[in-house]
Amino acid sequence: MPLTPFLIAFYVFAGFCALFALANAFGARRRWRGRRRxxxxxxxxxxxxxxxxxxxxxxxxxxxxxxxxxxxxxxxxTLDARQLGERHFAVRIDYPDGTRxxxxxxxxxxxxxxxxxxxxxxAVVLGAxxxxxxxxxxxxxxxxxxxxxxxxxxxxLADDNPVDVLDLRRRFPEWLGWIDADYGSAAYLPLVDGGxxxxxxxxxxxxxxxxxxxxxxxxxxQAGW
Numbered sequence: 001m002p003l004t005p006f007l008i009a010f011y012v013f014a015g016f017c018a019l020f021a022l023a024n025a026f027g028a029r030r031r032w033r034g035r036r037r038x039x040x041x042x043x044x045x046x047x048x049x050x051x052x053x054x055x056x057x058x059x060x061x062x063x064x065x066x067x068x069x070x071x072x073x074x075x076x077x078t079l080d081a082r083q084l085g086e087r088h089f090a091v092r093i094d095y096p097d098g099t100r101x102x103x104x105x106x107x108x109x110x111x112x113x114x115x116x117x118x119x120x121x122x123a124v125v126l127g128a129x130x131x132x133x134x135x136x137x138x139x140x141x142x143x144x145x146x147x148x149x150x151x152x153x154x155x156x157l158a159d160d161n162p163v164d165v166l167d168l169r170r171r172f173p174e175w176l177g178w179i180d181a182d183y184g185s186a187a188y189l190p191l192v193d194g195g196x197x198x199x200x201x202x203x204x205x206x207x208x209x210x211x212x213x214x215x216x217x218x219x220x221x222q223a224g225w
Contacts, residue, residue, distance in 0.1 A: 014055070020046075021051040021054060024044070024050060025047040027043040028041070073202045074096075074201055075096055076095075076134065077095060079112075079195075080197075081192065081196075083191075087150070089105050089191045090102060090103075090105075091105050103153070104153060105191065106153045107139030107153070107191065108141050108191060109139070110138070111186055112134065112186065112199055113134075113185070114132050115158075116184070133158055137157055138153060142190075185206055185207045192220060193219075194216070196213050197211060
């Protein structure tokens, strides 16, 4: 998944810190050879500080990989459905960055789930935006009894990331107090042949699903939606 400006800022910070660490390391070596022991230790200490800051910036960026910045009601996906059989559809999901994927869904409806991370007011003042990550797309049945008797389908949308900010918060809650809340949000609409849908996410963190064109809107109306 492409890097967002929010993530790039963390990696740029880490890069500058790494350069400062390298410069101080060379300075410490030069001063040590010149028998300026105290000055060499001072430069070495600053080199260590910048190394730690570089690691922190890189770690923070890695923990947020897969999350996207949210500032206004933002289009996050477009879905196209093509019927393959009874309650069986091929669904293509297009992302704003131009990437896409296709999966088969069983059911009468599709449902898209997302995870949202909101920061404390102090972090927001420092420029931390609300971010989100699409988690999964699955089929669902209008009749709840069918959920246990009919084929079910779901596809994971989140990239595998060994360092995830939500996992870190669960493991070390005292270290990540600047996260105000993390929660899930979902939206769904009926599956119709030739249906095209848009999904947006509001700054408050709620997913909103809408028909993307008049033809889909009419098919949904005929389906009793």
